[in-house]
Amino acid sequence: MEKQIEKQAEPQLAREKINLDQNLEPESTQLLLEGDIIVPDVKPDMSQILSTDAKVTIDRTDVSADRVNFIGKMDLAVLYIAKGPDKPVHSMSITAPIDDFINIDGVTKDMWVDIKPVLANVDYKMLNDRKINYRAVVNVACAVQYQEDKDVVVNIEDVPENQLLKSKLKLNKTVENKLDHFGIKEQITLPSGKPNIQEIIQCITQLANKDIRIAPGRINISGDLLVSTLFKGDSDENFVELVDSEIPFNGSVDITGARDDMFADVNLTVQDQYVQVRPDADGEDRVIDVEVSIGVVAKVFSSEALEILEDAYSTDRSLNIKKETVRYPQLVCRNRNQTTVKEIVQLDNGSPDILQIFRVKGNLLIDEIKIIEDKVIVEGAIEADILYLAESDDTPLFSYQTVIPYRQVIETKGSANDMNVSLDVSIDHIAFNMLSKREAEVRFLLTFNAQVLEEKSVDVVNDIEFNAPDQSALDNQASMTIYVVQPGDNLWKIAKRYNNSLDDLLEVNGIENANKIFPGQKLLILKKAG
Numbered sequence: 001m002e003k004q005i006e007k008q009a010e011p012q013l014a015r016e017k018i019n020l021d022q023n024l025e026p027e028s029t030q031l032l033l034e035g036d037i038i039v040p041d042v043k044p045d046m047s048q049i050l051s052t053d054a055k056v057t058i059d060r061t062d063v064s065a066d067r068v069n070f071i072g073k074m075d076l077a078v079l080y081i082a083k084g085p086d087k088p089v090h091s092m093s094i095t096a097p098i099d100d101f102i103n104i105d106g107v108t109k110d111m112w113v114d115i116k117p118v119l120a121n122v123d124y125k126m127l128n129d130r131k132i133n134y135r136a137v138v139n140v141a142c143a144v145q146y147q148e149d150k151d152v153v154v155n156i157e158d159v160p161e162n163q164l165l166k167s168k169l170k171l172n173k174t175v176e177n178k179l180d181h182f183g184i185k186e187q188i189t190l191p192s193g194k195p196n197i198q199e200i201i202q203c204i205t206q207l208a209n210k211d212i213r214i215a216p217g218r219i220n221i222s223g224d225l226l227v228s229t230l231f232k233g234d235s236d237e238n239f240v241e242l243v244d245s246e247i248p249f250n251g252s253v254d255i256t257g258a259r260d261d262m263f264a265d266v267n268l269t270v271q272d273q274y275v276q277v278r279p280d281a282d283g284e285d286r287v288i289d290v291e292v293s294i295g296v297v298a299k300v301f302s303s304e305a306l307e308i309l310e311d312a313y314s315t316d317r318s319l320n321i322k323k324e325t326v327r328y329p330q331l332v333c334r335n336r337n338q339t340t341v342k343e344i345v346q347l348d349n350g351s352p353d354i355l356q357i358f359r360v361k362g363n364l365l366i367d368e369i370k371i372i373e374d375k376v377i378v379e380g381a382i383e384a385d386i387l388y389l390a391e392s393d394d395t396p397l398f399s400y401q402t403v404i405p406y407r408q409v410i411e412t413k414g415s416a417n418d419m420n421v422s423l424d425v426s427i428d429h430i431a432f433n434m435l436s437k438r439e440a441e442v443r444f445l446l447t448f449n450a451q452v453l454e455e456k457s458v459d460v461v462n463d464i465e466f467n468a469p470d471q472s473a474l475d476n477q478a479s480m481t482i483y484v485v486q487p488g489d490n491l492w493k494i495a496k497r498y499n500n501s502l503d504d505l506l507e508v509n510g511i512e513n514a515n516k517i518f519p520g521q522k523l524l525i526l527k528k529a530g
Contacts, residue, residue: 010466011314014155018306020328021174024111024144027104030120031138033074036131037094044082044090045129051385051399052124053077053204053361056098056117056138057271057295063109068142070115072098076122076134079202079230079399083129087396089232089240091201102142111146112177114297147174150326153309153461162502165311165492169458172331175257175300181271181293182251184225188288189280194241195233197285201240202230203275204361205292208428210447212266214258219266219298221251227290228359229275230387234285240389240397242358247290255300262302263334265451267424271295303331309461313496315528320465325457332419332452333412338428341382341406342443344435351400352392353437360432360442361385364425371417376410376450378423384442391437408448415452424449474499474528481525485517498525 039046058072077093098117107113120137127133156164190197210223225247233241258264274291312319347354363383370377382404390398415421429445483494491514495502506514509523517523 011156011158013153013464014157015151016154016306018150018152018169018171019173020148020150020326021172021301022146022148022327023329024104024106024146026141026143027102028139028141029100029102031098031100031140033096033098033136033138034134035094035096036127036133037076037078037092039092039130043092044084044088046080046126046132047083047087047129048081048395049124049126049132050079050081050089050397051387052079052122053202054119054122054136056119057269058098058115058117059271061113061115063107063111063113066105066107067101067103068107068113068115068144069101070098070140072117074098074119074136074138077202078124078132081395081397087394089201089397098138100140102140104142104144107144111144114143114145116141116143145174145177150324150460151462153464154307155309156312156464159312159314160501162492163313163315163496164309166307167310169306169308169460170330171304171306172329172453173302173304175262175302176255178253178255178296178298178300180253180296180298182221182253182296184247184249184290184292184294186225186247186290188227188229188243188245188290190243190286190288194243195235197277197288198232198234200229200231200275200277200288203273203290204228204359205270205273205290206427207268207270207294208426210268210426210428212264214260214262214264214300216260217254217256217258219253219255219258219264219300221253221266221268221296223249223268225249225292228361229288230358240358244359251294251296253296253298255298258300259302262300263331265299265422267297269295311496312464313499314466315499315501316469318467318469320467321461322463322465323459324462325459327455327457329420329453330456332414332454334451335410335412336447336449337410338445338447339406339408340443340445341404342441343384343404345384345386345400345402345440345442347400347438352390352395352398354388354434354440355391356389357432357434357440358387358389358397360387360430362427362430362444364427364446366423366425369421369423371412371415371419371421371452373417374411374413374415376412376415376421376423376452378408378410378425378448379406380425381405382427382444384444386432386440386442404442404444406446408446410448410450412450412452419452419454422451422453469499477527479527483523483525485519485521485523487519489517489519490515491517494523494525500525500528
């Protein structure tokens with residue numbers, strides 16, 4: 001009998017290559033940036049700092065063995081009140097370069113690196129009427145992803161299908177990670193009630209109402225660019241004017257292999273901006289040219305179910321099944337929601353009365369993200385800056401800062417506290433209302449995009465050896481066995497244990513549905529002939 005089996009053709013294994021997303025242990029570092037901001041020669045001396053603005057961007061990363069270099073910049077802008085009887089408002093700005101690195105064990109050039117800087121704190125100190133010292137703390141987090149290829153066995157030819165146990169493996173498969181940018185160019189014409197522009201003091205740009213759509217071969221990106229421009233009019237050079245504009249934009253990023261049934265994580269940032277005044281058709285300085293470069297960090301992935309071989313047996317061969325444990329992330333839930341955070345802000349005793357609010361800006365801080373069953377809870381604060389025309393001879397323009405806490409609960413079905421969450425939070429709209437000379441209501445529309453991933457592991461079959469059956473085990477098997485079904489049993493496993501055909505078990509025991517057996521049920525198992 002053994003010689004006859006040895007001459008049989010060995011069954012062929014059907015294999016399939018799977019790509020598994022893998023992550024290195026994330027690393028972080030903290031940067032301390034310090035320097036001076038000098039008032040340009042063409043600007044007057046400072047009397048007091050009115051408001052400040054800082055933004056950190058990473059422009060490039062260079063990866064070598066176990067090390068990630070990152071290069072970028074920190075843009076600092078200062079609005080100040082100058083010395084003089086009229087207390088004029090002026091601005092100045094500098095760019096501080098960033099060139100640093102993070103050591104990460106195992107990182108190589110072919111891996112995808114995502115650097116995220118967060119400006120933790122900036123302190124400004126006026127040293128004299130021509131110089132400001134700044135100290136900034138920047139937290140830099142680095143995530144590394146790579147793909148690991150595995151050959152797994154998905155089928156065995158010439159072995160009856162009911163002797164193969166298969167299962168579905170749900171995988172997130174990254175199609176492409178992409179770093180790109182696109183530009184927005186627009187002209188803003190002043191409303192008729194505004195004076196001509198003598199000088200632009202400050203221009204703040206912000207992305208809002210972002211919409212991401214995946215199309216074949218690309219990602220389509222749309223939204224609004226909010227532009228808040230503070231300027232001096234030519235009618236009174238000491239009086240400050242403000243114009244708010246909303247510029248719709250559309251852009252796209254090419255992604256090879258993208259389909260409209262896939263998912264995308266896209267982070268958009270204003271990398272650079274350029275603002276210039278130019279004359280209108282009548283030769284008056286009433287047009288603002290705005291040019292903005294939008295940085296795009298995109299990841300496109302699909303969620304796929306692959307049928308793999310979990311176990312197998314053969315009634316006329318002995319199978320030596322070799323398995324390997326693999327780890328992979330699985331998408332649990334994605335959800336997007338919005339909420340309005342509003343607060344009535346009351347000025348402290350040291351602040352002058354409000355005549356008119358010019359603009360409100362906000363900086364989002366996230367203090368804690370936690371997952372409980374089916375929910376992601378986010379807690380943080382908005383650093384609000386209210387710039388207003390003041391009822392004061394000493395300070396005609398005033399900036400009032402306050403911190404507004406928020407808490408948001410995001411429904412994420414299937415999430416648990418041992419899972420991983422990635423979160424993008426943005427301010428999509430800001431509104432305000434002056435209630436009195438000492439009070440103002442501010443409203444921030446926040447958009448939350450949450451994604452929950454679970455790190456999973458599975459044993460996959462990577463090879464099978466076929467041998468002659470264990471004749472001694474077959475000889476010792478009783479010709480007839482009464483088996484009592486135990487909790488957790490299934491008919492396939494029982495058939496494998498007794499080297500029996502699943503069809504024979506069904507027929508002998510008069511069972512119509514192989515999935516409907518119950519603990520305590522008695523099964524008759526006949527020894528396979530020969």
